[in-house]
Amino acid sequence: MTREQKTELVAELKQKFETTPYFYIVSASGMNSAETSNLRRMCYERGVEYRVIKNTLIKKALEDQEVDYAPFNDNVLKGFSGVMFHPESGKVPAQLIKDYRKKSGKDKLQFKGASVDASLFIGADQIDRLIALKSKQEMLGEVIAILQSPAKNVLGALQSGGHKLAGILKTLSEKEEQAA
Incomplete structure (x- = not known):
């Protein structure tokens, strides 16, 4: 060479x-x-x-x-x-x-x-x-999953709580109608 x-x-x-x-x-x-x-x-x-x-x-x-x-x-x-x-x-x-x-x-x-x-x-x-x-992509995926987890939990709680609240209001309004 x-x-x-x-x-x-x-x-x-x-x-x-x-x-x-x-x-x-x-x-x-x-x-x-x-x-x-x-x-x-x-x-x-x-x-x-x-x-x-x-x-x-x-x-x-x-x-x-x-x-x-x-x-x-x-x-x-x-x-x-x-x-x-x-x-x-x-x-x-x-x-x-x-x-x-x-x-x-x-x-x-x-x-x-x-x-x-x-x-x-x-x-x-x-x-x-x-x-x-772990590669950068794997680590970023894990960080994104960790960051998304609390947000998903909050949204899930709000959605389930909203359904419960709507059910309670419906039950109360039905009781008022029956009492009247």
Whole structure:
């Protein structure tokens, strides 16, 4: 790869890291071509972009970002690295990694680190935590449901109370008519 190609790739990666809030760094070393093909197929099916990139190029692309990715330099950007990008969810790549490992063996695809909405997750023990994360849409849905709940309760009480009040008034008016 020429110096110009590397510069172009770093610029492209910088843009990708800026615009994609969810990316994972994994190690797929020791995988044969069939296993790698399986991984790429799973990524494609789930809308995950997977690219194998040299660690030095990843480091250069992460240097000028708003988020401090320095913790990645110590453990994450060592050895063979592949980057998984997903534009909408921080959960999808984590689930993909877990599913792939269950299917192909725990030693085949190693999770090294991730950035989810500028929060860093480092180490294989973080994968279950990432799967449990809720997306922004899920959290907004829960907040809206919580906010709507009291309003629905008040409306329900007013409507049922209104029916009761109308029934009482009707009964009283009928009693007055019978008494007269």
